Amino acid sequence: MEADGIVESPPSTTRHHFTHYFMGEIKPLKEWIKDKNIVLKFINACFRGIGQPVFLNNPISGLLVLAALFVQNPWQAINALLGLISAQLMSMVLCQDRGGVENGGFAFQGLLIGSVVTAVSAEEDWYGWLSFPVICLGAGSVFVSSALNNLFGRVSLPAFNMSFNLVTFLFVTATTHTNDFFPQKPVAATIPWIGNDIDWAEIFKGLPRGIGQCYGCDDVVSGCLVAAAMAICSPIILWHAIWGSFIGIMVGISLACPLDLLYNGVMGYNSVLTACSIGGVFMLISLRVHLLAIVSAVIAAVTSLALFQFLGVLGLPMLAFPFCAIAALFLLVTTEADYFVKIPLDQVTWPEDHWKRYHRMNITVQNSNELV
Known part of the structure; x- marks a missing residue:
């Protein structure tokens, strides 16, 4: 293949298909889903968001990470999903940056909140009341993310998962291991x-x-x-x-x-x-x-x-x-x-x-x- 005067050896078809349809951001999927209904777009954004904590904007990777969460603890995985969905919905309601919303750039903060808040909780699994702060904290993280993105963006820095850190730290500090409703593991x-x-x-x-x-x-x-x-x-x-x-x-x-x-x-x-x-x-x-x-x-x-x-x-x-x-x-x-x-x-x-x-x-x- 010749491009701009440079002769390159053509990649193998198998390798090209794998890198094109499975690796990276899976651009064909992003193009295909542009004119689809909001439900498909929401699901795609959520699975992309699951991989975003480790910089993976890939729904297949998100599916594997979700499986990892269920292997770890189904209750932890469910709360992680609740945090993810609440953050994704709030980012849509607040009309945040379109690219960030479509790629799960706000939702992953809620995912981390749900997963870690459950992991550090001293209550036994399936303590249903824990889902309420997870949902509220996940939604609230979008406000913090938006503010931090604007602040860090002024010096051309990403805000990383700082929103998750701040929101989770405040909740854990407010409850501690002596709390009657949401005790934490010391x-x-x-x-x-x-x-x-x-x-x-x-x-x-x-x-x-x-x-x-x-x-x-x-x-x-x-x-x-x-x-x-x-x-x-x-x-x-x-x-x-x-x-x-x-x-x-x-x-x-x-x-x-x-x-x-x-x-x-x-x-x-x-x-x-x-x-x-x-x-x-x-x-x-x-x-x-x-x-x-x-x-x-x-x-x-x-x-x-x-x-x-x-x-x-x-x-x-x-x-x-x-x-x-x-x-x-x-x-x-x-x-x-x-x-x-x-x-x-x-x-x-x-x-x-x-x-x-x-x-x-x-x-x-x-x-x-x-x-x-």
Whole structure:
């Protein structure tokens, strides 16, 4: 195939069909659903929103993540869906940014709220009253998201999942473990560091658990399903997620953190989110950017442990505050040589697509210069 004077070998039909109809944003589906009824658009947006916490704007990935939530805990999955639906409906009622609504960019905050609020609740499963704050908090997160998007947008930064963090933290802080209606599990490490008595099988399981903890899941199968969702949408995101979880574990071991933080993946998920966001989602992937993502994951892990120790005294969870802080900090890094190419927020899709569009643009510029 010849394009702009550059001869390229044609991709195989099988590979082309897979990348076109399964990977990334699945653009054919986005085009097909434009003129369909609101019910189909709503379902599509919800499934895209399920994958958005780990930067997957892909309904197939969303389906796998939903399966991961049900494997973890059906009650947790149902509340996650309630939070997702309430946030999606509120974003439509408030006429938020059309692209964000269609891609589940507001709904995923409600999903995380429903999942994590259920995970930290001290009540037994199927405590129906818990669904009421989940629905209200999910809807309320849209107001916070809209405000934060405007605020962070002034400095060309994404708001990440800060809305979920703020809303969930306020609810957990307001109720605590002594509340009569919505008590929370006290946050405290239970397994101290005991020299060489490390269960390396549990450490190995902590790798997928670190990925699953992005949704509040500590089940190994759930973590593997989330990883599979990443693999379908973007192998680059999966690659950095694995690195992030591994780095979280290694930093935890080097700092002699409580063993349960290593075993259940708590030390990994902030590093996973940070590495993925820097390593291709909001920056153009390159060797330098990959190394920057690794460094950011290390700092996110150290920050996670520090914040866990600080908030643990108060019995409060650290949530994803370390990810938001460190990722934002590293996205502000600049060099005179343009080693780190930042993706404009209105052009963020998925890492492989960023790479293709960047090189097509370079080819076009080079050809224009040759003509001059």
